[in-house]
Amino acid sequence: MSICLDAFAVLAWLQDEPGANQVEDQLNQATEQETYTCYMSTINLGEVYYRLLRAMVVLT
Numbered sequence: 001m002s003i004c005l006d007a008f009a010v011l012a013w014l015q016d017e018p019g020a021n022q023v024e025d026q027l028n029q030a031t032e033q034e035t036y037t038c039y040m041s042t043i044n045l046g047e048v049y050y051r052l053l054r055a056m057v058v059l060t
Helices: 007-014 020-032 042-059
Strands: 002-005 037-040
Touching: 002 020, 007 020, 007 042, 020 037, 037 042
Parallel strands: 002 037
Antiparallel strands: none
8 A cells, every 4th residue: 555645744743733643653554564655745845844944943
């Protein structure tokens, strides 16, 4: 099975927001089962990276 994660899901997981448990379950399955794969587009990865950088700048 393959799933595609979007930025919203990954950010929810990183910030322990509602839905984080569902994302964590998917990631755990991907690490435990060879037939289970998680994908993420470079655009969504860039959005996560950008939002995390912005959050770090605000905190400093």
